[in-house]
Amino acid sequence: MGNDGGTIAKRQDILSLHNARSAHTAFAEDKGESKEQILLQSCALSGLPLYENNPIVGDFKGKLYIKEKILQYMLDCKLDKLKRQLQFQHLKSLKDLQTVKITWDVINDIAHFQCPVTKELDYKASYSYLRPCGCVMSYKLLKELKKSLKSLKSRETSTHIEAHCPVCNHEFTFDYDLVIINPTDKSDFSEFNEENYEYLRTVLHLSHAKEPLKKKKKRKSESEDAEEVKDDLIRKRKMDTDDGLETGKRIRA
Numbered sequence: 001m002g003n004d005g006g007t008i009a010k011r012q013d014i015l016s017l018h019n020a021r022s023a024h025t026a027f028a029e030d031k032g033e034s035k036e037q038i039l040l041q042s043c044a045l046s047g048l049p050l051y052e053n054n055p056i057v058g059d060f061k062g063k064l065y066i067k068e069k070i071l072q073y074m075l076d077c078k079l080d081k082l083k084r085q086l087q088f089q090h091l092k093s094l095k096d097l098q099t100v101k102i103t104w105d106v107i108n109d110i111a112h113f114q115c116p117v118t119k120e121l122d123y124k125a126s127y128s129y130l131r132p133c134g135c136v137m138s139y140k141l142l143k144e145l146k147k148s149l150k151s152l153k154s155r156e157t158s159t160h161i162e163a164h165c166p167v168c169n170h171e172f173t174f175d176y177d178l179v180i181i182n183p184t185d186k187s188d189f190s191e192f193n194e195e196n197y198e199y200l201r202t203v204l205h206l207s208h209a210k211e212p213l214k215k216k217k218k219r220k221s222e223s224e225d226a227e228e229v230k231d232d233l234i235r236k237r238k239m240d241t242d243d244g245l246e247t248g249k250r251i252r253a
């Protein structure tokens with residue numbers, strides 16, 4: 001134990017991953033799936049199908065991953081910074097991921113997202129998930145729910161609209177608990193996700209998984225960090241030497 005944290009991807013692993021991804025995409029394309037649907041049904045890191053690859057996790061940007069694949073990636077990045085990819089740089093720990101629950105409906109051998117409430121399939125609707133419980137459902141459904149709650153609560157002074165998940169009844173807040181899945185080509189959806197996360201982080205000091213964020217010391221650059229370690233070492237060496245001198249003097253005296 002102790003030294004066995006890392007695994008080196010062998011050529012064979014990479015090849016088999018690549019083949020699995022291509023096979024999955026080719027199969028889905030053959031079945032007439034659009035690029036957008038294939039993207040929705042696949043892990044944003046490995047490209048492998050999400051179906052039957054539980055647990056599935058989501059980030060604040062609305063990307064979904066096979067948990068095992070994204071954890072392996074984060075571990076690899078810790079061991080080798082060169083493995084970091086720009087598009088996943090916001091993923092550093094489990095606090096940046098939330099487990100999501102997808103309802104599937106297999107039609108013509110292709111597994112589709114299905115809204116557990118409206119029963120709509122993924123080619124008909126945009127999907128979203130709720131940060132506190134991870135339930136995946138039609139975004140339109142949540143928009144309509146928000147509208148109806150807003151009119152009910154219009155006389156209240158609070159700007160936050162609390163609600164209960166239509167699937168599992170868990171509490172959530174419309175203002176920052178909604179994540180739109182795969183907001184490709186829709187910049188307002190991306191902004192929606194970014195703004196919600198910004199509020200969560202800067203106002204509530206919570207991570208995407210709603211865990212308290214560590215109070216950050218002033219952000220230091222890596223060179224400043226290195227300087228500090230060096231200073232500490234010099235200080236320690238000086239103290240050791242001073243101690244030595246003191247003891248020496250005392251012995252002589």
Ligand SMILES: [Zn+2]
Nearest residue numbers: 133135165168
């Ligand atoms: Zn729920």
